[in-house]
Amino acid sequence: MNATAPGAVIGSVMGEPSATGRFGQFGGRYVPESLVPACAALEAAFRDAWADPAFHERLARLRSEFAGRPTALTPALNLSAQLGVTLLLKREDLAHTGSHKINNVLGQALLAQRMGKTHLIAETGAGQHGVATATAAALFGMRATVYMGERDIARQQLNVFRMELLGAEVIPVTSGSRTLKDATNEAMRAWVAAVDEAHFCLGSVGGPHPYPWLVRELQRVIGEEARAQVPATPDVVVACVGGGSNAAGTFAGFVDTPARLIGVEAAGGAAMTDGRPGVVHGYRSLVLQDDDGQVLEAESIAAGLDYPGVGPEHAHLGTTGRAEYRTVTDGEVLDAVRRLARSEGIICALESAHAVAWVLRAAGTPDLPTGSTVLLTLSGRGDKDMATLAGEVR
Amino acid sequence: MKRLNPYLTGGITPDWIDYLIAFQEAGADAVEIGLPFSDPMLDGATIQQASDQALRRGVTVASILADLTAARDRIRIPLIAMTYANLVFRGAPAHGGGPEAFCRRLADAGVSGLIVPDVPVDEADRLDEAAAAAGIDLVLLAAPVTPADRLAEIGRRSRGFVYAVSVMDTTGERALLAETAAPLARRIKEVTDLPVLIGFGISTPAQAAAAARTGDGVVIGAALMRRVLDGASPDDLRAEVAAFRTALDQVDQEMPVARAHAEISGDRR
Numbered sequence A: 001m002n003a004t005a006p007g008a009v010i011g012s013v014m015g016e017p018s019a020t021g022r023f024g025q026f027g028g029r030y031v032p033e034s035l036v037p038a039c040a041a042l043e044a045a046f047r048d049a050w051a052d053p054a055f056h057e058r059l060a061r062l063r064s065e066f067a068g069r070p071t072a073l074t075p076a077l078n079l080s081a082q083l084g085v086t087l088l089l090k091r092e093d094l095a096h097t098g099s100h101k102i103n104n105v106l107g108q109a110l111l112a113q114r115m116g117k118t119h120l121i122a123e124t125g126a127g128q129h130g131v132a133t134a135t136a137a138a139l140f141g142m143r144a145t146v147y148m149g150e151r152d153i154a155r156q157q158l159n160v161f162r163m164e165l166l167g168a169e170v171i172p173v174t175s176g177s178r179t180l181k182d183a184t185n186e187a188m189r190a191w192v193a194a195v196d197e198a199h200f201c202l203g204s205v206g207g208p209h210p211y212p213w214l215v216r217e218l219q220r221v222i223g224e225e226a227r228a229q230v231p232a233t234p235d236v237v238v239a240c241v242g243g244g245s246n247a248a249g250t251f252a253g254f255v256d257t258p259a260r261l262i263g264v265e266a267a268g269g270a271a272m273t274d275g276r277p278g279v280v281h282g283y284r285s286l287v288l289q290d291d292d293g294q295v296l297e298a299e300s301i302a303a304g305l306d307y308p309g310v311g312p313e314h315a316h317l318g319t320t321g322r323a324e325y326r327t328v329t330d331g332e333v334l335d336a337v338r339r340l341a342r343s344e345g346i347i348c349a350l351e352s353a354h355a356v357a358w359v360l361r362a363a364g365t366p367d368l369p370t371g372s373t374v375l376l377t378l379s380g381r382g383d384k385d386m387a388t389l390a391g392e393v394r
Numbered sequence B: 001m002k003r004l005n006p007y008l009t010g011g012i013t014p015d016w017i018d019y020l021i022a023f024q025e026a027g028a029d030a031v032e033i034g035l036p037f038s039d040p041m042l043d044g045a046t047i048q049q050a051s052d053q054a055l056r057r058g059v060t061v062a063s064i065l066a067d068l069t070a071a072r073d074r075i076r077i078p079l080i081a082m083t084y085a086n087l088v089f090r091g092a093p094a095h096g097g098g099p100e101a102f103c104r105r106l107a108d109a110g111v112s113g114l115i116v117p118d119v120p121v122d123e124a125d126r127l128d129e130a131a132a133a134a135g136i137d138l139v140l141l142a143a144p145v146t147p148a149d150r151l152a153e154i155g156r157r158s159r160g161f162v163y164a165v166s167v168m169d170t171t172g173e174r175a176l177l178a179e180t181a182a183p184l185a186r187r188i189k190e191v192t193d194l195p196v197l198i199g200f201g202i203s204t205p206a207q208a209a210a211a212a213r214t215g216d217g218v219v220i221g222a223a224l225m226r227r228v229l230d231g232a233s234p235d236d237l238r239a240e241v242a243a244f245r246t247a248l249d250q251v252d253q254e255m256p257v258a259r260a261h262a263e264i265s266g267d268r269r
């Protein structure tokens, strides 16, 4: 798996952001002065590590020996026949801990160790990033503190148990919407107070520079593996978008091909579709907000997509037209989980089912004509969602 | 004279202007008006609650500025707005938005300063210009971890005063004045002639006095907002702020010898 060569062209599509961490007009480092030195130190450490073959070697070993990479590329034969398209699934659900989040966390934990940090602070929505962080902390002998909205704690109980079993401390967040947005606020506040010993292990491609770049580079492995696995360049590459990390990692592998890039958002948390330019959680991007600039609460059945912002690089890819963004409803998502389970024997996460739902809806329409080849990143497995599904899927 | 800048969340109660007037009567040198934001990253529980309470009341930037405009005849001290980047940068200039319009609206309502904690000096260029054009002082913040070169830039570019964030934490009351407060204030004073106001966590008149022995004054936020949230009246808050005023005035009267002694003994009572 090749990393971006050091010295990659700045500002090239899905290359290095500008010196101020911008992708076009989006990104930046809108953090309190208390966090600026930590962000700068992280950027320096990342540049240094990313140019160091020994770092890549350690990461590559962790990916293969611990995380189970490369993940399979599974042709969804039954669904393909039913839909009249060739559907290829990039199986991040098979990665250790059950989602793509481990790709990011292993890299960040290595970086944290390199910086002499002993404590990982994370925010989580679905709990997958929290579980990945707890896992890496256990492996690296670090302390993990995970902030999680009270509402998400209730709907993703399994992942709360997993984090605690792994030795992490899960702190319920009771402010605001009690979901990922508020967990992120709380994690950043905790980071301010612990910045010497703690690394903020951010779970997606949002946050202040260098996080959107750093996390995309760590997730690039999805797209690069898939590119090597597909028999030919697909017509369409599709992934779900919460903050946008599995999509960014997937897109990075195909951005220089003619493939159309499609990100699928939850209808109730569609920053790319309904958002306006704004600054939240340290970065400028598209944000769901009211006329006065107050951030709106997202509303999605998938805790991992229940977020009013989106990574700045997606805002840039969408604005420039290189990627397109669609939305699907909670109802379509539940149908998609069931359809994938019964057709292919794969129970995917509610988040991942957003990408599946778009394929189900679009196949045979001008958006996804019959005969197309689709690469779909199945970002995670559905175990965590059994309680929700038991109540919803008949 | 040591400066006293109490903080007040705009619109926290229907009669919030009465608190502002009470602060003024109690001897505040300026009042910081919080324009509440849904996601106040650098605020602890108390100011989060104060912001939420105001937002639940339906308060907006426009309504707060309208209240200030209406109270103009009663306000004699400078007002400094404190808010987050999203409210400042909102909207496009072509549609009456952006920091240029935001700063003009502040100026029209009689506000003369602006503090935006999530706009560090590196991101401040456009806001700097917009504020200057509207005659607003953009106050920059420095933190205990700010390295020397950044501190020099902050000292050079801040307007009005430099805000010393006393502690590596969010806003909120603390049992003790942070040990990082005095060293930071001293470092800032080495790089600028602007006044240095110490804020974050200053909860009692004694702590304010201790901070003011190194800095040129203090900002008091959560300690006052907790009282308001608990239902204290403007009269109650007048007494509260007056106690801070008295403590600061005593520092002014201390003989240089007494001041040196207090610094050596690290007096925080």
Ligand SMILES: Cc1ncc(COP(=O)(O)O)c(C=O)c1O
Binding pocket: A099, A100, A125, A126, A127, A128, A129, A203, A204, A205, A240, A241, A242, A243, A244, A245, A246, A247, A303, A304, A305, A349, A351, A352, A379, A380, A381
């Ligand atoms: C399985 C799964 N997919 C997707 C996401 C959304 O994150 P992102 O958009 O960063 O990939 C999450 C987040 O919690 C997740 O758990």
